[in-house]
Amino acid sequence: xxxxxxxxxxxxxxxxxxxxxxxxxxxxxxxxxxxxxxxxxxxxxxxxxxxxxxxxxxxxxxxxxxxxxxxxxxxxxxxxxxxxxxxxxxxxxxxxxxxxxxxxxxxxxxxxxxxxxxxxxxxxxxxxxxxxxxxxxxxxxxxxxxxxxxxxxxxxxxxxxxxxxxxxxxxxxxxxxxxxxxxxxxxxxxxxxxxxxxxxxxxxxxxxxxxxxxxxxxxxxxxxxxxxxxxxxxxxxxxxxxxxxxxxxxxxxxxxxxxxxxxxxxxxxxxxxxxxxxxxxxxxxxxxxxxxxxxxxxxxxxxxxxxxxxxxxx
Numbered sequence: 548x549x550x551x552x553x554x555x556x557x558x559x560x561x562x563x564x565x566x567x568x569x570x571x572x573x574x575x576x577x578x579x580x581x582x583x584x585x586x587x588x589x590x591x592x593x594x595x596x597x598x599x600x601x602x603x604x605x606x607x608x609x610x611x612x613x614x615x616x617x618x619x620x621x622x623x624x625x626x627x628x629x630x631x632x633x634x635x636x637x638x639x640x641x642x643x644x645x646x647x648x649x650x651x652x653x654x655x656x657x658x659x660x661x662x663x664x665x666x667x668x669x670x671x672x673x674x675x676x677x678x679x680x681x682x683x684x685x686x687x688x689x690x691x692x693x694x695x696x697x698x699x700x701x702x703x704x705x706x707x708x709x710x711x712x713x714x715x716x717x718x719x720x721x722x723x724x725x726x727x728x729x730x731x732x733x734x735x736x737x738x739x740x741x742x743x744x745x746x747x748x749x750x751x752x753x754x755x756x757x758x759x760x761x762x763x764x765x766x767x768x769x770x771x772x773x774x775x776x777x778x779x780x781x782x783x784x785x786x787x788x789x790x791x792x793x794x795x796x797x798x799x800x801x802x803x804x805x806x807x808x809x810x811x812x813x814x815x816x817x818x819x820x821x822x823x824x825x826x827x828x829x830x831x832x833x834x835x836x837x838x839x840x841x842x843x844x845x846x847x848x849x850x851x852x853x854x855x856x857x858x859x860x861x
Contacts, residue, residue: 549625551652551683553713555742556781557590558773559627561766563813564599564612565822572608574615576822581619583821587771590762592620593654595629597692598766598809603828609641617648625651627685627764633658639677652683654716657695664701668708675709684711685764689718689746699728703738710739716764718746723758730759748803749773753789756780767799768815769849794852798845807832814842 562584565576584592594616595601595609604612613628620626628645630653632638642653655674661667675684686705690696696719706712719725726743733740744764745755752763752773762777772795779788802811810832813825827833834842 549622549651551625551627551685551713553739553741555591555625555714555744556761557777558588558762558770559591559593559625559744559764560584560587560589560770560773561596561598561746561764562592562594562616563766563809563816563822564595564601564604566824566826566828568824568826570826570828572604572611573823574611576824577612577615578619579823580816580821581616583816583819584770585620585623588774589624589770590774591625591627591651592616593627593629593764596654596766597629597656597689598812599629600809600828600831601629601631603831606637606641610644613641613645613650614648617645617650620649622649627652627654629654629687631656631687635674635677638674642678642682646682652685652713653678654685654687656687656689656693657697659694661695664698667695667697667701668704671705671712672708675711678711680711682711683713684709685714685716686712687716687718688722689716691718691720699725699732702729703732706739706741712741714742714744716746717743717755717760720747720751723751723754726755726758726760748808749799750803752776753780753785753792756788757785766812767795767802768812768819769795769798795849798849801841801845807834807838810834811838811842814839815846818846 565573567573628650630638630642657667661670688697732738742761744762745760746765749765749767763773776788776792802808810827816822817825
């Protein structure tokens with residue numbers, strides 16, 4: 548089993564959680580979605596994340612989805628499992644189950660109730676102690692969602708204290724200077740260098756790659772674009788990478804809308820053949836006729852600009 552480490556690069560796509568039109572887990576679509584993501588060239592897959600509607604799953608459904616995703620991936624790429632939970636016991640249980648089934652690591656976000664640097668530091672020390680040192684950790688820094696702000700100093704203090712912390716999912720916004728400081732301090736050997744993958748829907752990917760990010764961890768419904776942009780930057784072809792990104796930007800920005808974004812993402816994945824239904828569990832929006840027409844125009848515009856129909860799932 549491959550364990551996540553500090554050298555991780557590329558796109559770890561945030562997987563949607565497919566449901567049927569009646570809201571039940573759709574296991575066949577999980578299989579199709581995995582194959583779709585792999586056909587796009589992703590370096591890894593992250594499941595049960597915030598954008599995977601993890602909070603809307605029962606503990607039994609989380610177990611079922613976890614098992615189906617990992618079975619379908621079957622070790623072909625690393626899988627990171629979101630295990631954030633207000634209770635340490637359920638968090639540890641899911642994390643250990645995930646690792647036993649072949650996950651590469653787990654992702655943990657701070658609790659909204661922890662607002663001071665001391666609280667954040669102590670929480671992650673205690674949680675990692677409960678997990679055990681052999682469980683690789685992705686630290687999710689997403690203050691817009693968690694309301695918990697982690698400074699550069701706190702993140703670096705955790706990196707120094709926890710060798711198992713191998714990746715930062717960077718989603719602070721604005722956060723470019725935060726990213727630059729983390730990278731600069733590591734380059735100056737002040738702190739251990741960890742992998743940094745960026746989120747925020749991929750909206751700032753070119754700028755974040757230029758500032759030292761190793762890739763992206765987000766769920767845009769055209770992950771092959773994210774893969775290609777990351778590859779171009781790694782090859783030193785930043786101008787070509789940004790040009791490619793620009794062609795997708797209108798749809799990327801549209802999908803990044805708060806609340807409506809999940810419904811848009813699932814609808815695009817449905818249209819691409821990756822999932823059978825675009826159902827979003829409550830509380831969540833459904834698309835109107837105008838929303839569908841708007842999406843039609845954006846996808847048509849994208850296909851004109853790229854000169855080819857977009858990749859379809861098999």
